[in-house]
Amino acid sequence: MPTATPAKNSAWNWIVIGVVLIGGLIYLAISRKNAAATMPAPTGAGNSILEAGNVVGRTAPNWTLTDVNGHPISLAQFAGRPVVMDFWATWCGPCQVELPWWKQLQDKYRAQGLEIVGVSEDNSLADVKNYLLKNPLNYEIVWDNQQLENSYGVPYGLPTTLFINRQGKIVERVMGLEGKPELDRAIRHIL
């Protein structure tokens, strides 16, 4: 039986390392691509586009969604103003806690140009409309219908809130239920 020389052994070792590394990287790329393709966003993180968990410092991509009356609303129409994008849903208990706070904060900072936009992740527009009939809000509510997946990726959970400054840059993300003082502080950061 022939015996491999040390040189051949060493070469073989490096070939194995290379193949395994390349395989790992290919797997990494495919799995990330699949994650982005299969996520029914805004229902999922792991999105390779602009994962809501990893957006701080980025320019907020424009979007056009409709409000509950079917009127188009775009992020671009708020250019030059500080914007809060709050991803929420009617079935989300922690989100319910924040809604009155957003109302108060919208009133508090309206004169400074603040625009709060509630991005509903409900499956049904009717659910949102019914909810708002019982619980009217004083800021824009748009229905995402999973469209922001292509531009924003999706948040890990709800509520997730993005704070966008006057230059259109996302300067902070708050994920999960925080206290009102924390949200107030984040708003002051973008005014």
Next chain:
Amino acid sequence: MRFATFSRGFAAALFLAAAALGQGPQGMAGGVAHLQAPAPVQARAHATATAVFTITVDAGYHIQSNHPKLDYLIPTTLALAPAGGVHATRVAWPKAQNHTFSFSPGQPLAVFEGTMHVPVTLATGAAGTQVLHGSFRYQACNDQLCRPPVTQRFTLTVTVR
């Protein structure tokens, strides 16, 4: 030889690390509750049988009970479509746990946590093997955030003799 063993082990570790990284954080679409259907159920014709499902909720999360206390919460459901005369007549949910969360102070919510067993009563028809298609729907939260509703589909085989 030692270098060979080390380098192969190192490469394998790198591969596993890359693979693990590729999984990324579990997205909102990922499930945190998991239903396990029972093995094929043996039943007599024109009688009843019980299929016991096991549901496990990941630690730190809860799912809404089958009868949430607040109307905006999404109830957990387990549904089976009839097939060949076999149909579900009753889903025996366990008693929900009443927990108060940081987002519901003073308002205990009826939730399911941990592992639970859910017996489903089946009524059978004529002899034969039937495959029932079912769905398990739930909406999960932890103390600070919620994940969207998830529907997990499954099949249950029932052999009627």
